[in-house]
Amino acid sequence: MIISKIQKNDLLNAPQQKTAGFGHSRKKSEKHRSSDEMFANMSDLDLYRTASVLPNERYRKVKNNAAGTLFVGIPVLDTLAAGIVQKGGLASKSKEMIKRAGIWGAVFSAAAGLVLLKHKVNKESAALNNIDRNHPVLRTCMDMTFAAGVLLTASALAQKAGSFINKNYGKTIEKIKAPIRNFVNNSKINKRIVTPLDNALTKAAKGNRAPLNIAAAYTAPVLLAGLVTRLFAEDSSRQINIKTNYQTLKNLQTLVRNSADKSDKAETV
Numbered sequence: 001m002i003i004s005k006i007q008k009n010d011l012l013n014a015p016q017q018k019t020a021g022f023g024h025s026r027k028k029s030e031k032h033r034s035s036d037e038m039f040a041n042m043s044d045l046d047l048y049r050t051a052s053v054l055p056n057e058r059y060r061k062v063k064n065n066a067a068g069t070l071f072v073g074i075p076v077l078d079t080l081a082a083g084i085v086q087k088g089g090l091a092s093k094s095k096e097m098i099k100r101a102g103i104w105g106a107v108f109s110a111a112a113g114l115v116l117l118k119h120k121v122n123k124e125s126a127a128l129n130n131i132d133r134n135h136p137v138l139r140t141c142m143d144m145t146f147a148a149g150v151l152l153t154a155s156a157l158a159q160k161a162g163s164f165i166n167k168n169y170g171k172t173i174e175k176i177k178a179p180i181r182n183f184v185n186n187s188k189i190n191k192r193i194v195t196p197l198d199n200a201l202t203k204a205a206k207g208n209r210a211p212l213n214i215a216a217a218y219t220a221p222v223l224l225a226g227l228v229t230r231l232f233a234e235d236s237s238r239q240i241n242i243k244t245n246y247q248t249l250k251n252l253q254t255l256v257r258n259s260a261d262k263s264d265k266a267e268t269v
Contacts, residue, residue, distance in 0.1 A: 036256050036259075036260060037260070039256055040253060040256045040257045042253065044250075047246055047250060047253065048242070050245075050249060051242050051243075051245035051246035051248075051249055052242050052245075054241075054245075055237075055238040055239075055241040055242050055245070056238065058234075058238070059234055059238045062230070062231065066227055066230065066231055069227055070224070071108070074220055074224060074227070075101070075104040075220075077219060077223065078100060078216075078223075079097050079100045079101050079104065080097070081216040081219040082096050082097060082100040082216050082219075083097035083100070084201070084216070085201065085209065085212040085213055085215070085216040087202070087209055088198070089184070089185040089194060089195060089198070090184050090190035090194045091190075093198075094184065102158075106151060106154045106155075106158075109150075109154070110146075110147045110151050113146075113150055114143060114146050114147055118132060118143075
């Protein structure tokens with residue numbers, strides 16, 4: 001907490017009474033008095049900024065960790081979950097993971113396109129920049145519309161491209177894929193690890209793999225919901241800590257001012 005650091009600082013330490021005549025003691029006493037005066041004269045805004053330092057630093061670390069989880073952790077876990085629950089050997093599981101990874105690639109491409117577009121539009125259009133800054137609901141609707149449009153367009157293009165490739169080069173591609181699929185399914189990894197694991201999942205699900213597929217499909221939304229909840233909780237804690245630190249600093253400032261007033265009165269007498 002900020003208060004523990006302040007207590008170690010010369011700012012709030014009471015001046016040590018030393019025997020007059022020692023130059024070092026007089027300098028140290030003057031240093032303490034100067035620090036007390038600086039603290040006593042701090043404005044409310046300065047106190048609030050000081051109280052915000054450590055809570056903001058902690059919240060910034062949490063946001064950075066959340067960003068790493070969002071861009072790396074959730075896609076990886078979602079891709080692995082999709083591959084694990086896919087029925088079949090290593091070849092079919094790898095195919096499903098590649099497909100899921102492609103979906104995440106499209107999502108991040110849409111997000112990157114949205115960021116670049118907003119930067120360009122906000123720079124060129126004062127009206128859209130005003131919406132982006134001051135109308136969060138409308139901004140969110142515009143962002144979701146753009147992202148949905150990009151994803152739908154990408155999905156349609158992918159389907160058309162896949163249909164075109166299968167129609168014109170399907171046999172050639174199958175000739176290439178067949179030996180690769182056989183090699184992967186005959187590998188030791190598939191026989192000793194993947195196939196036993198798939199059989200165990202099938203047995204645990206009693207032949208009904210639908211619950212496994214549903215659980216895998218909800219991996220990303222559940223992790224994302226947990227991440228958002230964590231950020232909101234940390235932000236709430238940050239606000240509480242800032243208020244607590246500010247009030248403590250304000251009380252300490254009052255004590256320092258009262259102590260300074262008593263000292264001035266004593267010197268006057």
